[in-house]
Amino acid sequence: MDVPSVVAALAGGDTITPVWCNELGGLTFRLEGEAVRYVKWVAAGTPEIDLHAEAERLAWARQWVTVPRVIEHGADDECAWLVTAGIPARSAVDPRWVAEPVTAAAAIGRGLRLLHDTLPVERCPFEWSVEGRLPRADERIADGEGPADWSPEHRHLDLAKARERLGDPPAIDKLVVCHGDACAPNTLVRDDGAFAAHVDLGSLGVADRWADLAVAAWSLEWNFGTGYDGGLYEAYGIAPDPVRIAYYRLLWDMA
Incomplete structure (x- = not known):
């Protein structure tokens, strides 16, 4: 190139x-x-x-x-x-870890928990709240984007009803400093399978932890196939929350 x-x-x-x-x-x-x-x-x-x-x-x-x-x-x-x-580690979607998705999913979950537990919310000058992200959804709608541009899981939805759904977010579970793009490629994993670091933090900011969790688990399907999200949630130390997962995945698609 x-x-x-x-x-x-x-x-x-x-x-x-x-x-x-x-x-x-x-x-x-x-x-x-x-x-x-x-x-x-x-x-x-x-x-x-x-x-x-x-x-x-x-x-x-x-x-x-x-x-x-x-x-x-x-x-x-x-x-x-x-x-x-550079950091001496591999992306979680490096061929090494694509061949070992269980290990990769656990490293992503542990890394996300470490990030959420460590970064101080009260000292964070950045936000990634629902309210802050909704204007981007409206901009995309105004530009003509709609269900055809969304992930397959959401293409059956009516645009007006989907936007209405975004306006009624679930109550905050726990405010943390979110990664903002916690998809699998943005976790680095050491050769022993341990979490190493995060990259691509351009949207980092305070938000409900499910804004990260929902997308991180979703991205496992894109990169490894189905059936690995449970390992991520287990490594993070949380049970899946279907309502918050559904909301934040729709917000991700639209915003």
Whole structure:
């Protein structure tokens, strides 16, 4: 693939390996030289990806939990970028862990519990509340998005009724500092199967813990197949809550 010029400049003489491309066109590259670094790159005019906000959240969370260290970040008229130090671990969707989904699911559950128990809600300057996310749902509806753009589980729903459902969230179970994108790829796992770290914290903020849990367990189906969510809940130390799971998955789809 073509390497963006800013990534090539940041690499210098390091080996550049593309490792990820998200649905919005954001790219991640591994730079290997004396040390391992990662560069996230996104074209200008992609409001869904705010690398400056991610840098702020990483720096804040790093005071208490293991997340990538920010080396630098910046932006120009064409793009934005974020450079972080590597962590010696593999993504939970690395082929090693796709072959051992039970271990991966447990590591994700333990890692999420550690994050929720450790980050101080009262000191967090960021939020990821239902109220804060609903305007994005309305923007997407105004842009013409609807059931055809949602996950298969929700495509049978009526748009107006689904939006009405979002306006009646379940009571807060427990406020925590949520990851904000707790899908399986964003957990790093050590070679012994233990949780190592979290990445991609661009939406980190205070919310009900089920905002993370519902999506983390859902993502196991996307990456490993069905039947592994129970291991995640068990490792986290919680029983599934069908009402909150259904609500926060619909919110994820629409917002």
